[in-house]
Amino acid sequence: MKILIADDEPLARQRLKRLVEENNPHHVIHADASNGLEALNQCIELQPDLVLLDIRMPIMDGLQTANEISKAKLNTRIVFVTAYDKYALEAFEKNALDYLLKPVKPTRLAQAIEKAAQFNNQPQAIEHATRSLSQPRQQLCAHTHKGLTVLNIQDILFFKADNKYVSATTTSHSVLLEDSLKALEKEFTPLFFRIHRNALVNTKAIQSIHKTSSGQFELKLKGCDELLTISRRHQAELNRFLRQKHE
Known part of the structure; x- marks a missing residue:
């Protein structure tokens, strides 16, 4: 060579x-x-x-x-x-x-x-x-103060957008990514599902969904203390997706 x-x-x-x-x-x-x-x-x-x-x-x-x-x-x-x-x-x-x-x-x-x-x-x-190249990645790379971090897709609980930044959260930490939420949704559907304009969740990590006193739905993920809000726009789509998944 x-x-x-x-x-x-x-x-x-x-x-x-x-x-x-x-x-x-x-x-x-x-x-x-x-x-x-x-x-x-x-x-x-x-x-x-x-x-x-x-x-x-x-x-x-x-x-x-x-x-x-x-x-x-x-x-x-x-x-x-x-x-x-x-x-x-x-x-x-x-x-x-x-x-x-x-x-x-x-x-x-x-x-x-x-x-x-x-x-x-x-x-x-x-x-x-x-x-x-058209198939979903199995890992994502992210920069942290400690250097380059590699995340296994299966370990990510949710992606969340905050202004121009997108974070990936696991059971132990969160890191910032250079990918857009739209691009992540396109690549990782159906493993990740959009529950809000600013959030995608790992469907395998969903533990429960409950309704608050104000009528808002919140989602609980396994190994995660943070409750994620489900928008009314995506509530019906999520319910339909979960029903089809368990049929």
Whole structure:
């Protein structure tokens, strides 16, 4: 497999080259680049199977480079190699195969290269991956003060919008997401159901529904102390959904 290494630090390029060669001597380091523009030009000229791409580079950063590679419709897989976890969401939006944090562990690099090799050796895998983009994600990534957090969809009790922010709440904590409530509803229906213009709930976590003295309906979720308001507009739809679910 032909590999291009793009990093503005010479020592980082040398270390990656050594790790690649130790992983499999049949992999060929086709070229290296010290900035994003150089990497893009080499991808266009040399058509490598895989580019190991740093993010913070001069002239053109790695994310911009990945975007240009995609625009050029090159058959080059992208694995980001960076010291920063905060770009992970944007990186995967660029259809990156993997996202490795420096210092790169040999085992993680080997996994990423193997993933790229499978795409190159099995063209049908590309078609499968493309189809899977339309399927609901099994996990969501979110940024917290501790870094990048991964949430399993099944563990999320509800999504709630507050002005321009959307939070995902589990039994233990809440995190802010970059997704809109509308996009989440489209992706995760019927697992999540809209009960209010600002809330989607995990239908598997519904424990009970009760009516308050004011005539308002509230919903109780398993493992959650917060009671969620059901709007009158969505009450009938929710009742119908739950009846169909238990028929």
